[in-house]
Amino acid sequence: MSTTVNALLREDLRDFGGYRSARSEALSGSVWLNANESAWANPSDPGATLRRYPSPQPQGLRERLAQLYRVAPAQLLIGRGSDEGIDLLVRAFCAPGRGRIVIAPPVFGMYAVCARLHGAEVVEVPLRDSEAGLCADLAAMGDAALESGASLLFLCSPGNPSGELLPLDAIAALARHLRGRCLVVVDEAYGEYADVPSATTLLTDHDNIAVLRTLSKAHALAAARVGCVIGNPALIEALRRCQAPYPVPQPVVEAALAALAPEAxxxxxxxxxxxxxxxxxxxxxxxxxxxxxxxxxxxxxxxxxxxxxxxxxxxxxxxxxxxxxxxxxxxxxxxxxxxxxxxxxxxxxxxxxxxxxxxxxxx
Missing domain, CATH: 3.90.1150.10 (Aspartate Aminotransferase, domain 1)
Incomplete structure (x- = not known):
């Protein structure tokens, strides 16, 4: 397990196996009687494809997304948009009623919503309004994380609603400063519009960086709800144990694969x-x-x-x-x-x- 995941993961979850669904087992057969599914198709499903539970992490989609974001499949967890990724991170790294996160408001509201629903404290380091725009003070955010004992620090790049693009070298410096003490989460929901390298390029040298990506914006699949967390394999495995069994419905998988075809x-x-x-x-x-x-x-x-x-x-x-x-x-x-x-x-x-x-x- 990575240094950061081992240090920051909730102690009561370190040996937690999570729920293993019938589709979690690597089994093969021609008669499937292990998941209590209907033996008959729904009349609205003539292809009889919807009566079976989907894969918890559909391999084809996981590989396609990993290729898109230039990471290994083991570094990626698929979920219901970026929102589920945010919720899983808070769930895994903030002990109920005792955890803390750091954000830079005004910023995407789900970071604070997930934290507060989980009983975690939200430490705010407001954006600074300057000639350059509404800008995050990364040094001040890092100091606030250390002083408060926060386990998660959320960055949004490009920022929503600020539009700010954070330099990768500044993110890397922040991650070095917080190594073993705090996980730096970089939300790149709007990354495609910036046309610059992703924070995923920092993962090799920084085990305390996690990146959020989504197909909702640039890939025009907002209604499908497909997103992912990208990070150290140990982080991905920890989050997977906290995730509900079937996060991605099969029709959504098919829509996502079509959207990731070369011509699309x-x-x-x-x-x-x-x-x-x-x-x-x-x-x-x-x-x-x-x-x-x-x-x-x-x-x-x-x-x-x-x-x-x-x-x-x-x-x-x-x-x-x-x-x-x-x-x-x-x-x-x-x-x-x-x-x-x-x-x-x-x-x-x-x-x-x-x-x-x-x-x-x-x-």
Missing amino acids: LALTRNRMQAVREARARLADGLRALPAVRRVYPSAGNFLLVRFVDAQDAFNALLAAGVVVRDMRALPQLGDALRISVGTMEECRRVLAVLATLRVEAAA
Whole structure:
């Protein structure tokens, strides 16, 4: 077991075997009577493929994802989107009522939600608003992790909603500082839009880094709920023992494999470039509007925008049938909306609506 996993895994889970389902056994046969499944297919399933439980970790999909992210299959655990990965990490490394995590708000809310549902304390080191954007203070986060005894530190890169891209050398330095003391989790849900190397390239030298990836964004499978945790094999095995038996339904496996076929991946790469170009044009268009105070740089498929009157902007867009994310309830974002980068026509529609806001309202 790795140094970090051995040091940080909940003591009561170190010898925990988890639940071993009927599909966990490597058996072969022609008559399957070991899982109490129906002997008959459902009438809605003429192919009789859904009456059987799926593999806990479908090998074909695991190998395809490992190839996509350039890691070994043993370094990867498939789950129900990134959300399940976050929950599993908190479950495995935060003792109920005593664990701690470190985050940099405003950030993706599921880190804090999972922690609080598990009774873990959330240590906050807020993002700093500067000319460069909303930026995480990694040194301060590392110090907070050591001072509080946190076992998990969550980073989001590209950041949601900040759009910030964290340098890999800074992540590596943080991992070295926390080795054996804290696991650094890098959420790369929007990694494809950044077009830079992944934090998975750091895994060989850092056993206390885990990376979250998903097919929800760039691969357009949000409804399928396919994500994964990537890390040291010992970490993956520990998380697998904490996971429910059948996390990935068979129809979802088939949809994911189709999305990862060579021709589909080529189309996805082309679309990533199109999104980056549309993001730049949308940002330029927004910056030219009197109603806009600031557009933050973004490496994701969205822009964080401050408005003179965010309610006015939100209402105008909604009246035109355009739904954006109201960020005003989050710390530091009392005048901000988050706008996803849509098609070129959708982006033009956003700009056209916001251009109708009265100049007096932006004065």
